[in-house]
Amino acid sequence: MAFDYDLFVIGGGSGGVRAARLAAAEAGAQVGLAEEYRMGGTCVIRGCVPKKLMVFASGYAGAMQDARAYGWDVAAGGFDWAAFRTRLDAELDRLEGIYRGNLQKAGVEIFDTRAVLADAHTVRLADGTEKTARHILVATGGRPFVPEFPGSEHVITSNEVFRFEALPKRILIVGGGYIACEFACILSGLGVKVTQYYRGAQILRGFDEEARGHIAGAMCDQGIGLRLGCNVQRIDRVADGLWVKATDGHDGVYDAVLYATGRVPNTAGLGLEDLGIGLKGNGAVEVDGYSQTAVPSIYAVGDVTDRINLTPVAIREGAAFVETVFKGNPTRADHELVPGAVFTRPEFGTVGLSEEEARARGGVEVYATAFRPMQSGFSGREDRVLMKLILCAHTRRVLGCHIVADHAGEMIQLAAIAIRMGATKDDFDRTVAVHPTMAEELVTLKAPVRTW
């Protein structure tokens, strides 16, 4: 049977774009791709990229305070959100153009429309046109989830944060995951009065507990009103904003309420179940290690599969799919020892097992140190850095590394290479320190603080 395409990709985000481009440019495949919103997907348009630019913007208030301590005669005016947003929009337009251009250069045919599955080899576009393909890749990502409660229609999500007409003066952020915590620090750095509710006992569930406590403490020190064990009961619009009543009796009026309480995969109405493709409880597509669904011609990568929801993982899954299907080289998407960063202030870089995960296995040693870094110590800030290594007591292999410090995201990338290569504590110790840096503490940790 002749198909219109060798591959049709639904979704022009991190995973879909990478797969489409590699299949076309490196394997000579005929590729079509449908994107219903903007090319580049969540990462480029309303995730990693605009968020990181806001992280940079928010860092200048502290930097200017530090500068004065270092002898600079600087006076900060206010933060001009409108000026920043104009530049941000232009940058996102530029990046979107690059993504589109790269696909076109590779010969991918782009459809700026929604697509759904019609059968195992057919996608249907919004205008009813059908396109056939030998293989279909579902890469539709995810979207923010807001639970229903009285007043839930008043809240915004991370999608809208980048579109504020004016920065709110007071914001309530609901959630304790990395997106909630990052926006709490960003907005607080930009001068917004931030209150954060999280229903659990500590923010950043799933990460190393000591690091979670360290970050929560730093956030409170910055003036973020963090309320744990607390959820929203109801929201009412009042004359001067949104009145929020909390489950712990707390109440307050805010200019905006941002919900960052999780994300759900974009599978509704895609036609997956009609084809017999399994969905997990939250709607994520069920796939095997090669990202193949129960229908052999249909694969899925990225957040829509809810494995590890990070851009580099979606990209790797897209590339592994192309290796497997178009290059005759069956390749499993690799989810081992994936490093990550949380762009709070200070940042958190993490790879491998947390102390709690390691403790459950037993036979582990924990090395850790917390100290005031030289740069902010000099300027009188109270920041503290945390450096932590988790070791297998028998092999001395480093099983996990957790860093809370400015630029921890940069540090953890390099530590992750060593850990991925199987580095032991002795390898770390043999490595000469780079002085004076924060990271040198990683190679000078002398004795375990705990053994399990």
Ligand SMILES: Cc1cc2nc3c(=O)[nH]c(=O)nc-3n(C[C@H](O)[C@H](O)[C@H](O)COP(=O)(O)OP(=O)(O)OC[C@H]3O[C@@H](n4cnc5c(N)ncnc54)[C@H](O)[C@@H]3O)c2cc1C
């Ligand atoms: C606020 C925020 C911050 C983040 N920060 C980071 C970070 O710092 N580091 C990191 O690694 N990850 C980060 N992420 C996660 C990262 O953005 C995602 O893991 C990544 O974008 C997933 O890529 P994807 O290709 O699976 O999906 P997406 O990038 O979401 O792309 C899916 C695309 O499919 C389109 N689409 C959906 N349905 C259809 C349809 N039926 N037809 C046509 N098109 C469709 C959507 O419009 C979208 O463009 C962040 C996410 C958010 C929300």
